[in-house]
Amino acid sequence: xxxxxxxxxxxxxxxxLKAWRxxxxxxxxxxxxxxxxxxxxxxxxxxxxAVAPHPILDFFAGKAAWLPDQxxxxxxxxDPDDDKFLACAIxxxxxxxxxxxxxxxxxxxxxxxxxxxxxxxxxxxx
Numbered sequence: 001x002x003x004x005x006x007x008x009x010x011x012x013x014x015x016x017l018k019a020w021r022x023x024x025x026x027x028x029x030x031x032x033x034x035x036x037x038x039x040x041x042x043x044x045x046x047x048x049x050a051v052a053p054h055p056i057l058d059f060f061a062g063k064a065a066w067l068p069d070q071x072x073x074x075x076x077x078x079d080p081d082d083d084k085f086l087a088c089a090i091x092x093x094x095x096x097x098x099x100x101x102x103x104x105x106x107x108x109x110x111x112x113x114x115x116x117x118x119x120x121x122x123x124x125x126x
Contacts (some may be wrong), residue, residue: 002004012118016098019126021063028092031063071092076110089113096121106111 041053070087077083082103089097097115108115
């Protein structure tokens with residue numbers, strides 16, 4: 001969810017989006033993940049009406065690397081809805097997921113994928 005946080009707030013999530021726009025790394029996404037970002041963006045837009053998430057989401061959609069929705073062979077996260085992030089990372093041959101979600105953080109190391117909080121990603125990768 002760092003993407004949505006980076007749109008609405010400053011700090012590490014914003015720094016990550018800025019580095020991505022500067023082509024320092026690639027973001028891999030699936031339709032299911034994008035739909036979650038869109039949904040959360042709309043909820044936050046109601047709380048912060050000065051920020052319009054749609055132009056940023058459109059930009060994101062045009063620049064991210066898209067993969068089809070994937071499923072894991074068995075549930076991994078305590079919240080099975082979060083498995084989509086691991087499945088996408090595996091399909092995209094990614095070695096890092098940036099997330100503050102406790103269920104995703106808990107499975108760091110699954111199939112060699114490190115899950116890091118935004119601050120750690122900024123400190124170690126940017």
